[in-house]
Amino acid sequence: MIRSLGGILLALSLWVAPALGEEPVTQLLSFDDLDGWASDDHGAALSAFLETCGDMRGPDWQSLCSVAKDQTANPRAFFELFFRPVLITDGADPLFTGYFEPELDASTRQSGRFRYPLYRMPKEARASGPWLTRRQIEESNQMTGRGLEIAYVDDPVELFFLQIQGSGRLRMTDGRMMRVGYGGANGHTYRSIGQELVRRGIFESHQVSAQVIRNWVRNNPVDGPELLRHNPSYVFFREVRGVPANKGPLGAMNRSITPMRSIAVDPAWVTLGSPVWVEKEGAMPMRRLMIAQDTGSAIKGAQRADVFVGTGDDAGRLAxxxxxxxxxxxxxxxxxxxxxLTEDPAG
Structure with a gap:
């Protein structure tokens, strides 16, 4: 997956899911109830749907996937003919965040500039129970001399955010583009460094963002690295081959996800691969049909989603x-x- 280990705000935001004490409520809607439905690009949504529908279980999904391949001339009619909109609520407030695929400068050789390694997961870290903490990994020699380095990057802060995202692309010094994906973790629970900055009284909760954290760490050469080590969780990587450069990273369904058409959802509520109509407010309002093709550890609840924004710095700022x-x-x-209407909505 671009393992939405939460996506960037998934890991950094101060939002905490409320207790889901209420019974789920499902409501059957009509397409006329969907704000902006008629003006969306249904063809773009159909293309994203076709990326993963062949991997969905159930004869109904398989039949729909076969039919969808012949519906490029009238994709809106396909969705209106074979689907019905269902609103599912669980008592929690709706929340939409964003995530992206980072791009970092990197080299296969360590140098004065490229000093910070991306590691493969060592065998002993796969044993049950937590392994070394982030601090222990960075300050000990447990990883050195074992050929575990995939590449070296020039920015420890961006490496930290790459670990949060779980996957990304490396612009190598020899001109190649290498894609890396989630390869495992050390088993320690993630601690939000955004929350820690608020706890210390450095920022108010509404001030915290990915860029604010980046700037603070870089402007504090002693306290900044220590703040990153407040999070004991550490992510290892693997090189991802066979995904063309013009396609998105792999999502939870092990297929490429599509910028602004793929979302991460809670699979306990939404079947992966399902079309989902999104009506999002905020600075970048959104009315569009998206496809549930990813998951994330902080994406919990019927009305919780992470929007895949795209690749690179601009996508990161939007996310x-x-x-x-x-x-x-x-x-x-x-x-x-x-x-x-009468059963478990994700059943």
Whole structure:
């Protein structure tokens, strides 16, 4: 996956999911109830749907996937004919955040500039139970001399954010572009450094963003690295081959995800691969059909989603600013839609 280990705000935001004490409520809607439905680019949504629908389980999904391949001439009619919109709520406030695929400068050789390694996961870290903490990994020699280095980057702060995202692209000094993905973790629970900055009284909660944290760490050469070590969790990587440079990173369904058309959801509420209508508010309002193709450890609840914004610094800035309200409506195959009114919506 671009392992939305939460996406950038997933890991950094101060939002905490409320207790889900209420019974889930499902409501069958019509397409006329979807704000902006008629003006969306349904063809773009269909292309994203086709990326993963062949891997969905169930004869109804497989049949729909086969039909979808012949619907490029009228994609809106395809969705309206074979699906019904279902609003699922669980008592928690809706929340939309964003995540992205970082790009870092890197080299296969360590040098004065490229000093910070991306490691493969060592065998002993795969044993059950937490392994070394972030501090222990960085300050000990447990990783050196073992050929575990995939590449070296020139910015420890960007490396930290790459670990939060779980995958990214490396611009190598020889001109190649290398894609890396999540290869495992050390087993320690993530601690939010954004929350820690608020706890210390350095920032108010509304001031914290990815860029604010970057700037603070870089402007504090002693306290900055120590702040990063407040998070004991450490992510290892693997090189991802076979994904063309013009396609997005792999999501939870092990297929490329699409900028502004793929979202990370809670699979306990939304079947992966499902079309989802998103009505998002905020500085970048959104009314569009998206596809649930990823997951994230902080994406929990019926009305919680992480929007995949894209690749690179501009996408990172947009993702880092996204923390908005709205609503999401799942498009279900007709029989599933009616069954959801009396059954577990993700069943």
């Amino acid at each position: 880092g600013e996204m923390k908005d309200s709205g609503r999401m409506i799942v498009l279900m195959p007709i029989q599933r839609a009616f069954a959801s």
